[in-house]
Amino acid sequence: MTVKVGQRLCAIVACVCIVAFVVAMVAGCAEAPRRSDRKAELPVFPPPPEPPRFYYERTIYSSADITRDEVSNLQRAVTGQTRTGEGLDKPYGVSVRKGRVYVTDTVRRQVAVFDIPAQRFAWIGDDGPGALRQPLGVDTDAQGNVYVADASARRVVVFDAAGKYLREVAGKDMFVRPNGVGVDAAGTRLYVVDTGGVSASGETHRVRVFELPSGRHLHDIGKRGSEPGEFNLPTDVAVAADGSIFVVDAGNFRVQVFDREGKFVRFFGALGRRGGQFARPKELALDTARNVYIVDAAFGNFQIFDTEGRLLLDVGSRGSADEPAKYLLPSGIAVDEDGRVYVVDQFFRKVDVYRPASLQANTGFAVAGAGATPKPPAAAKPAP
Numbered sequence: 001m002t003v004k005v006g007q008r009l010c011a012i013v014a015c016v017c018i019v020a021f022v023v024a025m026v027a028g029c030a031e032a033p034r035r036s037d038r039k040a041e042l043p044v045f046p047p048p049p050e051p052p053r054f055y056y057e058r059t060i061y062s063s064a065d066i067t068r069d070e071v072s073n074l075q076r077a078v079t080g081q082t083r084t085g086e087g088l089d090k091p092y093g094v095s096v097r098k099g100r101v102y103v104t105d106t107v108r109r110q111v112a113v114f115d116i117p118a119q120r121f122a123w124i125g126d127d128g129p130g131a132l133r134q135p136l137g138v139d140t141d142a143q144g145n146v147y148v149a150d151a152s153a154r155r156v157v158v159f160d161a162a163g164k165y166l167r168e169v170a171g172k173d174m175f176v177r178p179n180g181v182g183v184d185a186a187g188t189r190l191y192v193v194d195t196g197g198v199s200a201s202g203e204t205h206r207v208r209v210f211e212l213p214s215g216r217h218l219h220d221i222g223k224r225g226s227e228p229g230e231f232n233l234p235t236d237v238a239v240a241a242d243g244s245i246f247v248v249d250a251g252n253f254r255v256q257v258f259d260r261e262g263k264f265v266r267f268f269g270a271l272g273r274r275g276g277q278f279a280r281p282k283e284l285a286l287d288t289a290r291n292v293y294i295v296d297a298a299f300g301n302f303q304i305f306d307t308e309g310r311l312l313l314d315v316g317s318r319g320s321a322d323e324p325a326k327y328l329l330p331s332g333i334a335v336d337e338d339g340r341v342y343v344v345d346q347f348f349r350k351v352d353v354y355r356p357a358s359l360q361a362n363t364g365f366a367v368a369g370a371g372a373t374p375k376p377p378a379a380a381k382p383a384p
Contacts, residue, residue: 043325045315045354053313054341056325057355060101062087063121066114086121088112088349093149093180093283094332094342097140100161101342103332103351104135104148111135111148113163114351122163130157130165137180137236137283141187141212149178149192156181156192169215176204180236180283184243184260188212191237191245196224205231207247209262221245221262226252229264236283240290248294253278255292255309268309275303276311285335293333295343300327302343315341321348 043056060066064085089107096102101114109132110123125132125148134152141147144161147169156169156178169190180193190212196204205224210217222231232251239245243260254269269278279298286292290307300318305311319326332344339356355361 045313045325052357054315054354054356055361057340057353057361059324060114060351060353061085061349063114066116066119067121068119086112086123088351090346091344091349091351092136092331092346093138094334094344094351095138095140095146096334096336096340096342097144098337100140100144101334101351102138102140102146103344104138106134106136109133109135111138111146111159124159124163125157125165128165129168130159132157137178137193139181139183141183142185143187145187147181147183147190149181151177151179154178156190167213167215169210169212170208170217174208174217180234180248182237182239182245183212184239185241189218189239190215191221191239193234193237193247195235196233205234207231207234207237207245207262219262221247221258222256228267229256229258231256235281238284238286238292240286241288242290244290246284246286246292248281248284250278250281253281255281255284255294255305266309268305275314276305282331283333285333285341287335287339288337293335293341295330295333297329297331300330302330302333302341315354316343316352321350325352325354327352 044052045054062085067085088103088105091103091105093104094101099115099117101116103112105112110125113122113124115121125135132148132150134150135148136151137149139147145166146159148157150157154172154175158166158169160166175192175194177195178192179195182191188211190210192208192210194204194206194208205222207221208217209219209221222229224230224232226232231249234247235250236248237245245258247256249256253271254267256267257265259265271277273279278296280296282295282297284292284294291312292305292307293302295302301314301316303311304313316325316327318328327345327348329347330343330345334342338359341354343352
């Protein structure tokens with residue numbers, strides 16, 4: 001009799017424990033901070049008491065961050081099911097148009113497409129004549145066509161907005177190591193940074209200019225050197241609405257500006273560790289006001305300059321993988337039509353998104369999908 005009573009008590013206790021666990025999990029889901037609650041605790045730049053100019057908004061690690069979640073939080077809490085997605089291996093460059101975020105991945109040898117408004121994810125450049133070998137710089141034109149600098153294949157590959165291969169611009173005989181690409185607002189000219197390397201002709205460290213859509217070579221900008229208008233290991237190029245050309249002259253630790261025909265206008269920046277200086281500048285982007293955004297891999301941040309090269313703000317710093325606005329090896333940067341800034345970090349395999357203070361929260365292209373943004377793996381490291 002005593003044994004049966006004890007067994008019944010054990011069964012009752014076990015049932016109570018199970019119910020308590022489920023209730024606790026449900027309560028935990030209900031009480032978890034909403035995105036809007038957490039935003040107040042996320043980084044703001046500049047920090048108070050200065051008026052905010054940019055808010056850290058979200059991080060994209062994988063397709064799970066932008067695609068619709070068909071499983072509810074309650075189901076995940078009860079079953080212990082975790083959400084997974086296709087992530088980045090070693091991202092480098094980024095371009096954004098109408099909510100589509102294009103990220104080159106040098107290990108996957110493809111371009112990841114995070115279509116935020118449609119909550120869809122895809123890879124492009126994986127097969128056929130458009131198969132990529134080492135995609136680095138990427139840009140888009142007004143029609144949504146995607147231009148990718150394929151460094152190892154020494155060519156620029158063009159895809160349409162749906163990811164279909166269209167054509168190749170130039171080829172091996174035109175480049176040594178194409179790194180950055182930029183398209184003008186009219187979609188009539190393509191600018192390709194040929195960073196440098198071993199070349200029999202010695203004609204590297206320049207920007208090559210092509211007519212679109214024909215691909216006809218028009219002229220070159222610069223040559224190797226340290227004088228105004230010359231380059232040492234240039235890495236990226238961006239074109240303003242008025243046709244002005246901005247080039248990251250990484251080996252000379254500066255940004256150079258040219259007019260539409262390639263005539264030198266000015267430069268800004270210098271080697272150093274203070275704000276407004278550079279140590280390892282990688283990519284740059286422009287907003288509609290022609291402010292210049294430059295990511296620096298050594299500083300672990302990006303700096304914002306006005307069109308004359310005066311420092312306006314620096315955003316981010318070096319830190320760990322699970323901290324927002326922290327970087328170890330940032331490389332790519334882009335600014336969308338709404339003024340949001342997208343920053344790629346190769347080491348943490350992520351894209352951070354910043355919202356300008358002038359833009360209302362939870363609107364526009366960077367609205368998060370269902371489910372919380374997962375953290376990266378604890379041991380996230382770039383592939384060799």
